[in-house]
Amino acid sequence: MNAAPTGSIRPGFAELEPVVARYRDIRGSLITILQKTQEIYGWISEDAIDFIASGTGIPPARIYGVATFYTQFRLKPAGKYMLMLCKGTACHVNSSDEIRAVISSYLGIADGETSPDGLFTLNTVSCLGCCSLAPVMMIQNPDGEETFGSLTRERVQSILGDIIEKERGGAAQ
Template identity: 45%
Template sequence: MEDKLNEILSSYKGEKSELIPILQDIQSNYGYLPEDIIVELSNFLKMPESEIYGVATFYSQFRFTPVGKKHIMVCTGTACHVQGAPQILAGIERHLGIKEGEVTTDLEYSLESVGCLGCCALAPCAMVNDEVESHISLKNIKRLFKRKKSKEKASN
């Protein structure tokens, strides 16, 4: 883990103004901002961890927990909300056995709600990694996961 961090930090001078790009690089490489990495970053930038956390928590792009191999983002924007997004989110939570913002113990799935995916005509919708799933209903949640497993097996 330290080699990867050293490689990331080698591109920077250690100035406070580099904080956000460094956080973006760390998250891009690790998938989230691990606590021990924040400690190292604090030493590198010579700034308190609390200040780093203050910046990182301000921006919604940063995560402090890992995401699953299949990251599910359920749209809760107006069109999706009206079409049943809260029920879809609850149905996926039941199916996976996790709550929004959590990751399954095997790190296979993570779930989050997002304000809008920009696919209002496909409401209610979600994204699994980079693939949009449209017109989701409570009835087809299980089928959605079975189809994902079938596609995964076919590509291996």
């Protein structure tokens, strides 16, 4: 095993340290480390990349290259509400593309983007496991997650409008 990398480790990565320690000697585990980093922090910052680099010996440029290659990785902070719109087969045939377009137009963000106010991030994901309710969207926020099925244009606008109203104290669009 390599010597424990301690000298150049930045503060603020206490949760990531055991992940790096566990995987740093396992070949091909960079994607796992990045996945866990995103699970912990919600995104992968430059500082996190530097931390992983110092802990694994992998050059930061290579880590950055892997992180940008895979669309699953977020290199900017996620919004408070993570909209995970299913694009699985059942949802696709039930017009999930139209729902995505409604969300994009309503919030002014494309798939993978975060609204300027930091409230929403839109992500299309594979099957959420409740195909009978297609089209389906799960919304995660710090308080938990909720799944919404049988979405229509009106319903998705109402769901988003309710969140905006709640967050802005009645100043919904």
